[in-house]
Amino acid sequence: MLKPNAPLLPTPSQTIGPFFPQTFFQAGDNDLTRVSAAAAPSTRGERILLRGVVRREGGIPCVNAILEAWQADAAGRFRHPKDPECALADPDFLGWGRAWTDAAGGYEFHTLLPGGFTDAAGPRAPHIELAVMASGLMRTLFTTVFFPDFPGPNEADPVLAAVPAARRPLLLAQPDGEAAGCRAFRFDLQLRGGAETPFFVE
Amino acid sequence: MDSLPDRFDPWPPGVQPVVPTPGYPGTFTHSPAEAPIRRPAGRGQFTGPLDLDRKLPCDEMNLATPNPGRPAIGQLIHIAGRILDEDGRPVRGAVVELWQANAAGRYFHPNDTTRDAPLDPNFIGNGRVRTDAEGGFGFFTVKPGAYPVPTKEVWWRPPHVHFSVIGPASLSRLVTQMFFPGEPLNPFDHIFMAVPEAAARQRLLATALPPAEVGAGWLGFRHDIVLRGRAATPPC
Ligand SMILES: [Fe+2]
Numbered sequence: 001m002l003k004p005n006a007p008l009l010p011t012p013s014q015t016i017g018p019f020f021p022q023t024f025f026q027a028g029d030n031d032l033t034r035v036s037a038a039a040a041p042s043t044r045g046e047r048i049l050l051r052g053v054v055r056r057e058g059g060i061p062c063v064n065a066i067l068e069a070w071q072a073d074a075a076g077r078f079r080h081p082k083d084p085e086c087a088l089a090d091p092d093f094l095g096w097g098r099a100w101t102d103a104a105g106g107y108e109f110h111t112l113l114p115g116g117f118t119d120a121a122g123p124r125a126p127h128i129e130l131a132v133m134a135s136g137l138m139r140t141l142f143t144t145v146f147f148p149d150f151p152g153p154n155e156a157d158p159v160l161a162a163v164p165a166a167r168r169p170l171l172l173a174q175p176d177g178e179a180a181g182c183r184a185f186r187f188d189l190q191l192r193g194g195a196e197t198p199f200f201v202e
Numbered sequence: 203m204d205s206l207p208d209r210f211d212p213w214p215p216g217v218q219p220v221v222p223t224p225g226y227p228g229t230f231t232h233s234p235a236e237a238p239i240r241r242p243a244g245r246g247q248f249t250g251p252l253d254l255d256r257k258l259p260c261d262e263m264n265l266a267t268p269n270p271g272r273p274a275i276g277q278l279i280h281i282a283g284r285i286l287d288e289d290g291r292p293v294r295g296a297v298v299e300l301w302q303a304n305a306a307g308r309y310f311h312p313n314d315t316t317r318d319a320p321l322d323p324n325f326i327g328n329g330r331v332r333t334d335a336e337g338g339f340g341f342f343t344v345k346p347g348a349y350p351v352p353t354k355e356v357w358w359r360p361p362h363v364h365f366s367v368i369g370p371a372s373l374s375r376l377v378t379q380m381f382f383p384g385e386p387l388n389p390f391d392h393i394f395m396a397v398p399e400a401a402a403r404q405r406l407l408a409t410a411l412p413p414a415e416v417g418a419g420w421l422g423f424r425h426d427i428v429l430r431g432r433a434a435t436p437p438c
Contacts, residue, residue, distance in 0.1 A: 007288060007290070008288050009214055009217060010214070010217060010288060010376075010430045011406070011428045012217050012219060012397045012402050012403075013219060013376060014364075014379040014396075015229075015379075016366065017364060018313050019309040019311040021328040024301075024328060034257075035256050036256040036257055056232045057232070064313065068375070070246065070250060078246075080248075080250065080252060080370075081206055082248040094251060117245065120244065120245075121241075124245075129246045134232060136226075136228030136229050136231060137233065138221050138226075138233070139219065139233075140377055141234065141238075142373075192231060192235050198236070199234055199236075199238045200240070201212075201238035201240055202210050202212070202240070
């Protein structure tokens, strides 16, 4: 029997493969502003659309890739006990969403522009964490989307500062017009080669 | 809620699969060429969605008899296990997703078109549950068949079950596969063998339970999954 605190080694990652069930997806899974499909969206913040294309080596679109987004609410709080201001977090904002890429490699998330916060690493600029899973990826990739609205906070962000200066612009979403009355941002991912997206490990 | 992890050590050596992965052509076009950038785990990594069952229905644990009275074709099995963290503490409320091929090695998926292995009208082959207070989960299913991968070199995937686990922290997110003990195809599988350490590969293998413990209805397998994460200050 396992004793509490008996140290265990983590289970290895494996690829998600090409057959992640399409029946797992429901409309609204890519909407971070609703805690459930039936719930009303949170309105505490600026509604935005985040969209882009996932490509592999040679710029070829990556079909059937799975992306998961996780972010703070518009005031920079997570509805999670590890956030000291958890109790003040927006109760109508889920902050999590899942999207999968279409035949052209495209994805989109409906969300609110995140707020910044300060944690042990320092002052964090508003950002969205992305996890990427796909056939051909044996390990889940983690990257972070920043926004051009916040040049000062971006400059001070300790995680962005860890990225070589020449590659930092690759983590900035680009203004991409309007969609259904809200601002759209584009964030393309290049998994390998060319202007390769910076990925993080902890 | 002091049971939530807030310390994430680097992956121990020999655990994560080698990338790109010898014998698996897709990894040579998808795996980043640049080394990942090391960053401290911050609040965005310690936190994650805790009430996802409102978003994702977590009520499908019987894959073997989706239509009452019409069991799927194949060897009926039950897979039970616990989701734990690196301190050995149960992860309650984790979302566990499982998907797999049918007994003929065919997925119920529009992209599985490379050969005409039969579909089973009584087997879709995916389920989603949430772990209980002890971190426990269970699925009734059938043992999946092996299938060939459409690569130039002949490569058969051994019977395996895909798992996706969403834990309490965004960094504890895990996508993995479960293999069956003693399968002759295991040592030839590029995905299984991509894990360098034999002891780490062992943790991808289910444990067959003694039939007397399980009964005459199905074969039983046990499979625990350990997510990254531990407590910075372990409770005494
Ligand atoms: Fe598979």
